[in-house]
Amino acid sequence: MNIYADNAATTKLDIEAFEAMKKYFLDDFFNPSQLYTLGRSTKKAIDQSREIIADCIGAKPENIFFTSGGTESDNWAIKRFCSGNNNIIITSPIEHHAILNACDSVKDISKIKYLSVDKYGFVSEKSLVSSLETIDEIYCNDKKKLVSIMMANNEIGTIQNIHRLSKIAHKYGAIFHTDAVQAIGHIPINVNEMGIDLLSASAHKFNGPKGIGFLYSKNKDLQVYHNGGLQEFGMRAGTENVPAIVGMAIALKNNILQMKKNMDYLNTLTDLFYKELNNSKLDYIINGHLINRLPGNINISFKGKTGEGIMHLLDLKGISISTGSACDSTNQQISHVIKEIRVPSEYAEGTIRISFSKYNTEEEVIKVAKTLINVISL
Numbered sequence: 294m295n296i297y298a299d300n301a302a303t304t305k306l307d308i309e310a311f312e313a314m315k316k317y318f319l320d321d322f323f324n325p326s327q328l329y330t331l332g333r334s335t336k337k338a339i340d341q342s343r344e345i346i347a348d349c350i351g352a353k354p355e356n357i358f359f360t361s362g363g364t365e366s367d368n369w370a371i372k373r374f375c376s377g378n379n380n381i382i383i384t385s386p387i388e389h390h391a392i393l394n395a396c397d398s399v400k401d402i403s404k405i406k407y408l409s410v411d412k413y414g415f416v417s418e419k420s421l422v423s424s425l426e427t428i429d430e431i432y433c434n435d436k437k438k439l440v441s442i443m444m445a446n447n448e449i450g451t452i453q454n455i456h457r458l459s460k461i462a463h464k465y466g467a468i469f470h471t472d473a474v475q476a477i478g479h480i481p482i483n484v485n486e487m488g489i490d491l492l493s494a495s496a497h498k499f500n501g502p503k504g505i506g507f508l509y510s511k512n513k514d515l516q517v518y519h520n521g522g523l524q525e526f527g528m529r530a531g532t533e534n535v536p537a538i539v540g541m542a543i544a545l546k547n548n549i550l551q552m553k554k555n556m557d558y559l560n561t562l563t564d565l566f567y568k569e570l571n572n573s574k575l576d577y578i579i580n581g582h583l584i585n586r587l588p589g590n591i592n593i594s595f596k597g598k599t600g601e602g603i604m605h606l607l608d609l610k611g612i613s614i615s616t617g618s619a620c621d622s623t624n625q626q627i628s629h630v631i632k633e634i635r636v637p638s639e640y641a642e643g644t645i646r647i648s649f650s651k652y653n654t655e656e657e658v659i660k661v662a663k664t665l666i667n668v669i670s671l
């Protein structure tokens with residue numbers, strides 16, 4: 294029997310979402326831009342999905358723009374923010390590559406600043422304040438500023454204090470974007486209470502279909518993503534992926550309805566896992582913060598091991614987990630997140646990420662822990 298414990302990579306599709314999507318593939322496949330009755334019915338499905346999604350994050354439907362997923366939403370926020378050039382972007386060095394590489398691609402036309410993080414992966418509020426103050430001094434408050442900090446880290450699960458960070462950003466007149474791809478559907482989010490101006494989301498991380506996501510944009514801070522028809526309020530042209538949009542809305546709503554139950558259950562699973570590991574004599578470090586972290590996320594570094602080796606040994610036993618390092622055959626690279634939180638070098642290479650979901654059972658969790666202990670003790 295295979296055990297899937299890599300839910301931070303992607304999740305199983307919600308069955309209700311799947312059932313609802315079928316109708317829009319096979320029966321109601323009409324182009325939502327057409328004005329006849331059939332076209333209007335698919336347009337209605339999009340509108341209703343937009344309302345459901347907006348409601349899930351305390352937003353207005355007209356502020357939700359459908360995209361192809363987290364990568365596109367992040368690229369849109371970074372590259373098409375305000376005039377698109379001559380801006381200042383402040384971000385953290387532990388963001389997903391969708392943010393880091395998007396920032397890198399605009400470094401010749403915008404100034405990019407990276408904030409420091411502590412050993413848990415929390416972004417330093419002090420460094421945000423001093424960055425914003427320095428920028429205002431140098432540029433006399435003359436530039437558009439974007440602060441982009443992820444809500445929850447995809448490797449170590451650390452959840453940032455978004456409310457405090459956005460408050461600092463706003464004090465200095467900056468726009469606040471958060472990559473909430475790992476967080477949405479898993480922890481409570483209200484864009485107004487948290488002071489979020491722009492938010493990226495991806496359906497396949499919350500039991501929705503792949504290839505669909507959205508960008509929330511509170512104000513008119515965005516430029517058009519690409520040109521063509523008038524879809525997405527003229528901001529992102531192209532015929533809409535109606536089945537995926539419908540599936541995303543149902544999956545998000547269902548996850549939010551069951552959120553408290555899922556969070557409690559996942560915390561029970563991770564406690565069970567740590568209990569097993571504590572009973573072993575293995576030499577390891579738990580990365581990230583123990584409390585402010587995504588439910589079900591476990592990130593551990595084992596002394597003198599390689600994450601890739603552990604991943605393959607577990608794979609041979611039918612268990613799928615992820616490594617904390619990006620490797621190729623000649624080069625063992627420590628992930629940028631593990632480097633930035635300064636995991637000691639003798640542990641860093643032996644980093645793995647396990648991410649359980651509501652579909653994992655207690656028996657599976659115990660099996661993963663026991664098998665891990667066995668393969669590490671080899």
Ligand code: PLP
Nearest residue numbers: 362363364389391447474475495
């Ligand atoms: N941002 C974060 C934090 C992620 O974890 C991911 C995917 O792993 C992405 C962005 C990219 O999302 P997508 O796979 O939908 O493009």
